[in-house]
Amino acid sequence: MYNFDEVINRQNTACLSVDALEERFGSAKLTSLWVADMNFRTPDFIMNAIRKRCEHEILGYPVAPEGYYEAIISWLKKRHRLSVNKEDVGYLPGIVPGIAYAINCYTQKGAGIVIQPPIYTPFSATINNNRRKIIYNRLALGGNHFELDLKDFEACVSKASMFILCNPHNPGGRVWTRQELEQMAAICQRHNVLVISDEIHCDLTLQGYTHAPFANVSEWARNNSITFMSSTKTFNMAGLASAFYVIPSKELRNKFQAYLCNNECAPPNIFAYTATQAAFESGEQWLNQLLPYIQGNVDFVTGYLQKNIPQVKAVKPQATYLIWLDFRALNLPQAAIRDLLAGKAKLALNDGATFGPGGEGFMRMNLARPQSVIKQALGQLKQAVQP
Numbered sequence: 001m002y003n004f005d006e007v008i009n010r011q012n013t014a015c016l017s018v019d020a021l022e023e024r025f026g027s028a029k030l031t032s033l034w035v036a037d038m039n040f041r042t043p044d045f046i047m048n049a050i051r052k053r054c055e056h057e058i059l060g061y062p063v064a065p066e067g068y069y070e071a072i073i074s075w076l077k078k079r080h081r082l083s084v085n086k087e088d089v090g091y092l093p094g095i096v097p098g099i100a101y102a103i104n105c106y107t108q109k110g111a112g113i114v115i116q117p118p119i120y121t122p123f124s125a126t127i128n129n130n131r132r133k134i135i136y137n138r139l140a141l142g143g144n145h146f147e148l149d150l151k152d153f154e155a156c157v158s159k160a161s162m163f164i165l166c167n168p169h170n171p172g173g174r175v176w177t178r179q180e181l182e183q184m185a186a187i188c189q190r191h192n193v194l195v196i197s198d199e200i201h202c203d204l205t206l207q208g209y210t211h212a213p214f215a216n217v218s219e220w221a222r223n224n225s226i227t228f229m230s231s232t233k234t235f236n237m238a239g240l241a242s243a244f245y246v247i248p249s250k251e252l253r254n255k256f257q258a259y260l261c262n263n264e265c266a267p268p269n270i271f272a273y274t275a276t277q278a279a280f281e282s283g284e285q286w287l288n289q290l291l292p293y294i295q296g297n298v299d300f301v302t303g304y305l306q307k308n309i310p311q312v313k314a315v316k317p318q319a320t321y322l323i324w325l326d327f328r329a330l331n332l333p334q335a336a337i338r339d340l341l342a343g344k345a346k347l348a349l350n351d352g353a354t355f356g357p358g359g360e361g362f363m364r365m366n367l368a369r370p371q372s373v374i375k376q377a378l379g380q381l382k383q384a385v386q387p
């Protein structure tokens, strides 16, 4: 029913993905496979909800409609077996801002915060910018996916006030198992460390894997964690700035809400509630069609690399439309890998080194593209690697 094969020109739409290529990569003529939004049409049920809202030609201050909460609550229950109450949920302008608020709300300057690199770049940037101390619990690339080092995790957590979990993990595409999450929760419990669980990619869990919300893994986890979620990644509406928190603990919630209030965190734009509500009310069928398409791209890339560019290995994602590519067999310094991609192959990917320790030698590719675009890109990569 939905056509993910359509190639859509995004040039001159003030979009980061394409219109910032020149500034970020030195050339506007690259194929954009970097920042995590999709080159698929934002689905009709969201666009229609926005158009309908526009028909009422007063764009004054918004207030959350009851349906906004109902849509979130029933989506979380149905898709993730996570039961939340209305009062547990609240709007945020984004997950990254939410992480910055949580750092400032719950920790002191100089506090240690554990993250698991290679990791989504803003985690470390936000910790650094707010003068807290990053504690790295490095993930190991075992077999074809990232694995936890729980012994090191405990050593890290014992020195920390907070742990920021990426569940599922970006850029590794790992869907942490319930058992792994239970183990991490037990360690955080032993050391009384607050957990921030960024679950923005949870709806993009691919076939064969099940997302376990951190708040579901134990009673302690439910009462000692803050979960950040969003409709924007799943439904390609990042430009609407609409995320939300889930905080079942009254004590933690009161503290966070007081922080938001004291800092006058801005109310949403007029489309944020409407679009999020529409996404969660009507998004199931679209998402059920999107996920196999992404899986098709993942399978295509992994198969193509194995057959045609064996020097480049893919870490197969269990969730997300992002794929972590291993260029280490080429034995090139990171700058030369960047040049190989942008300079020779004319492809704009995220530089692995920006994801912190363990990122050197890697690049992250965005597969939320029509398959024809991915095919073309891999052809260019092959030419560049094997001229």
Ligand SMILES: Cc1ncc(COP(=O)(O)O)c(C=O)c1O
Pocket: 036, 093, 094, 095, 096, 097, 120, 166, 170, 198, 200, 201, 230, 232, 238, 242, 243
């Ligand atoms: C793990 C993770 N968290 C947060 C974000 C961004 O969230 P937001 O746009 O709501 O700040 C992304 C976007 O790629 C992400 O991958």
